[in-house]
Amino acid sequence: MDIEKAAPDRLVPTRQADRVGAVKLNEVVPRRHPGRWVATLLLLWLAISFAQNVATNENFHWDIFAQYVFAPQVIRGVGWTILLTVAAMAVAISIALLLVVMRGSDNPILRTCAWFWIWFFRGTPVYTQLLFWGLFAVLFPRISLSLPFGGEIVGLDTKMLVTPAVAAIVGLGFNESAYLAEIFRAGFNAIDRGQLEAAQALGMRQGRIWRRILLPQAMRVIVPPTGNETIGMLKMTSLVLAVPFTLDLMFATNAIANRLYLPVPLLLVAGFWYLSITSLLMVGQYYLERHFGKGVDTIRARTE
Amino acid sequence: MDIEKAAPDRLVPTRQADRVGAVKLNEVVPRRHPGRWVATLLLLWLAISFAQNVATNENFHWDIFAQYVFAPQVIRGVGWTILLTVAAMAVAISIALLLVVMRGSDNPILRTCAWFWIWFFRGTPVYTQLLFWGLFAVLFPRISLSLPFGGEIVGLDTKMLVTPAVAAIVGLGFNESAYLAEIFRAGFNAIDRGQLEAAQALGMRQGRIWRRILLPQAMRVIVPPTGNETIGMLKMTSLVLAVPFTLDLMFATNAIANRLYLPVPLLLVAGFWYLSITSLLMVGQYYLERHFGKGVDTIRARTE
């Protein structure tokens, strides 16, 4: 339901054609809201004087901003940040789906594992997690298959496995998977039970039902909060220095800021890019919502 | 719908009474899943050897952990972190509700403002925002009501207004409000339109309808992702050093780590506390979900 569309109190039409065919339409005079206009003017005036101040305040060093906003290392940082975001979200989504399935399993140990995973990764700060992923090779130099108190069967140097990029993606992805699992759970809970039964009655198997019937419908509820999470992930990539992974946007601008001893304009550079990518993501989210709303949102069923 | 409850394939009963009254029940032999048990054992063994390693690995400095986990400055940090989380979430929830109402307004300027707010605060990193809130009093030493290019009418020293604690709460709260607004929007969209109409037909006014009818129903969908956000906020408080606000948990443990040059055990101290608070929050979320699910989740309507 769109609140705005449902409440005819506020469905006051703006100036419209005053007749359709032979029917002379009512000439409706909307209610005046002088208070609202005062508030609006006040807001506008606030925004303008704020913008004026920001544009002229020398603390913002707009010259430095202009000099670095398209610097090659910044652009490279943007690329890596997007890459990290996409890769980590991909990892997170896969694991979250697995977690949702595990939570619905009839095996109590799998259920417990899923619960524990969610509890642990939601509960600890991602910075700490990333730091431990970075230290993984130090704390556990070899991953080896060995008997609990006996000798090693197969072994592998962790350093080969957990490169900084891998650690960054795995670290961000594992942490995010716990949050997404909660979102997905809410999404699947919102689907009418009849859908599952209809699919079962067709003789579809569990896996297909998830993929073809439940997931596409859950997406409608899942997409908005997942959009939030993706945008959050974008900003979370700035923590990968903990690994240390040093090619992301925030590291690039920080490095310049630390050399110039001018944090503000470089934060503005980073902010500019984050805002741009977020805008793109929001456009993507809009189309995703539209896609998964097809059959439901686009053609609104009549309600009585 | 609970997937696990809906799929009778997996509703395999465990050992049960083999008769009810005069009826001899079928003796059902559940399917065996040897693969699952192997996987479970593997997981358990992994967990045990991991835990064993963590407990004995000297890099973790458990003695230092024990020494500082209940240190007074850490406990004080826990208190402030909880306070910041609660206060910032309160600010965020209030603003988010306002934003949802504004987005449904018939005044295009209010709608635009809401959209812009969400775009801006979702788009820029919270660290940058916090830094600017910290600099606010410096960049804008006086907030004054003045004619656009004329003299001051009323003025106020910003420093009095924007203390570090205020800047931290406002900064975290404003940022979060944009994310919550998206979640709330999804929640309200999930309510059946008939609810609004039934309330309108009773002659209820818009404000009451929101508070009494729509909000309690939306809560069911809103609570799980808001739980995510609250837990996220808990960790986000560690960024308030940008303001600078220096009483939170992360600052406290960092300060000790910096002095001792032993970051790992102090990160474990912080992790321990975050995990404890998260556990509490998860319990709270469970009860909230139960409360707002009353009449819907607890008594499952039959579906055909």
Next chain:
Amino acid sequence: EAPNFNPDKITTDPALAAKLPEHIAKAGVLVVGSDTAYAPWEYISEKDGKTPEGIDVDIAEAMAKTLGLKLDFRTAAFDGILPALGAKYDLGISAFSISNERLKAVNFVSYSQTGALWAVKAGNPKAFKPDELCGRNVAIQSGSYFQRLLQDESQACVSAGKPEIEMIPFATQAEALTRVAADGADATVSGSATIGYAAKQSNGRLQTMRPAGKLGGFGLNGIAIAKKDTALTELVAEVTNKLIVDGVYKEIYGMWGIDDSNIPVAEINPKVKD
């Protein structure tokens, strides 16, 4: 604009190289961890946005050359360097200042000393005086050596019945300097190299002032080595002393304009005041 230290003239010392732990000798690389966010000691070069440069980088280069090794100077978060010493990183060189508590966690080989320097907004509008700190508000990098010195000064103020020093701690020294430049704090204090460099970068928006009292002294900076790595610690001390004797350090410090950082002899885990 960064001084161009040329390590080519340094020759490998086979006697010292022979003492290298086996795994380093075999790898042929000296891996150094550093946070590269503290100009001019270590920062990321403007040229490509990747290569670290700075005083510590030059020093590490000289040490590696002496030992016949290649240098791998890596960026890492402070929290990530210390636990990984001896595993991921052979040495930590990141303008670490030595304190007794830190000495319990790692081995230090002293290699430079740092005097303090104040920065105030150009023209000193708040009439800041380095010999009268009580009641001032001072921006400071959180957790730094100078914060501890200021805490002592503040204590002294309180004991003398004067208002304490109001410290505003920041995550980075750059943020502290920004606050001063924006009139948000009376002054900030840090190592002389750092403040001198920042003042130069600020295009005349900041000016420096010599410290007085407790802050007038020098603190020791050290190279961090894993506590258990005694052999490597001794080797680092020997190499450092050789480079001091050879005048390489003097030359590096001279090039960066901080002659007073030179120390006469490098010590293992030196005694310090706090």
Next chain:
Amino acid sequence: MNAIMTPPRSTDAQPCVHLQGIHKFYGAVHALRGVDLTIKRGEVCVAIGPSGSGKSTLLRCINQLEQISAGRVFVLGELAGYTEIDGRMHVLAPRRVAEQRRRTGMVFQRFNLFPHMTAIENVMEGPVQVKNMPRAEARENAQALLKRVGLAELAGRYPSQLSGGQQQRVAIARALAMEPEVMLFDEPTSALDPELVGEVLDVIKDLAKSGMTMMLVTHEIGFAREVANHLVFMDQGAVVEEGDPRDVLNRPSNPRTRAFLSKVL
């Protein structure tokens, strides 16, 4: 209109609902095409007609759940939703609209009970929130109303614990709790199993006997014959035929009415 032929049950013959040339457009859909209708006090008016003929839309316009495109709706003598000044329709304040709505009660096809409240809380919600009635008094009234619709024992149940017929009866009690002067019913039994229909129709019959002014949309022609004293047949957004139910049902004058009745009877 022919409705005059049936004597109104109440002594007062002033029109309770009066529609003048109502048109309603949904975008390009012309859902109501100039409807004129008068319902007198005490009258039971039943609207029948094929699906999509605009019956629900008409009810919703009376209760201002839809904004009309042209024409005037008068409820209890008051112009609904606007003040007319010089032929221009000035939108009323939401507060005034809410006040107008209080005088009509509406019962929906899908009940639309508030799922997070028990039966009695649903019934109390209007009086407490809209009329600021003290909770104790509202609870007493609500209990009495639930008794009247035969649900005294189920007051503490949530809607999801009630059968469809029980839910619809709670919905009727909820509307009655506001003491409306006109009741509007939009297919109140069409979401119910055949066996449960009777329960709800009985309650509506009782209401009709008590002299309540009502407008009903229903497909239960037998029921219409029994309780209505004013029958309206709608097709394609217009009132095609209206009058005494016996006349319309037994001797439909319009071919479309005839076609429809042959299908449903």
Next chain:
Amino acid sequence: MNAIMTPPRSTDAQPCVHLQGIHKFYGAVHALRGVDLTIKRGEVCVAIGPSGSGKSTLLRCINQLEQISAGRVFVLGELAGYTEIDGRMHVLAPRRVAEQRRRTGMVFQRFNLFPHMTAIENVMEGPVQVKNMPRAEARENAQALLKRVGLAELAGRYPSQLSGGQQQRVAIARALAMEPEVMLFDEPTSALDPELVGEVLDVIKDLAKSGMTMMLVTHEIGFAREVANHLVFMDQGAVVEEGDPRDVLNRPSNPRTRAFLSKVL
């Protein structure tokens, strides 16, 4: 059983569905109390009975949407859901259960169309996903089926763009697309407006004529009389009376059947 009195439409008289002493408990609720029932190939079996008597539960047990507590369900000669070894019921692999379900089609009261797929996609879903039929072939079949239920032109519409009657016909086409040997209908018309009921019943009548084995739950007694050749009356979880529809409807031997029929007819 008396069903033998009506000649089965198909030549093959082997039982299609065979229930032996089915009990079903929902927690403490005893929903089915020992049901025995045989439906022969080509038979149209209609179940009637009051609300809550277990009709839906019975259908759902046949299609393994509920797990039975006691008894045996045989569909097309196969024990549904289990292999019995030494009297113990070994749960079948989900894959096998899915295969068994494919041989029965089910049509629900609330249609349960997949809202994110168009009508034709709904019909194609089973053949493509379950039978791995090539999309082109599935589309052709689906189009033919939609034509058979009178919806050839609406193939591209989403369920939300269809009326209830149209949605239910799509649901029937969807079930038929799997070429089931038995069709189960659970009150297929009770969510429909009276005018739309006819459309769906016509489709079911056609199916019956074509010799499809069916079990229907319905409240449309007239329809039952017309198409059924085996009527089952259920009450309180048990089959109270069964046999030729004319016998049961006109001369009910059980007092509960009589009471029920007096209310619904």
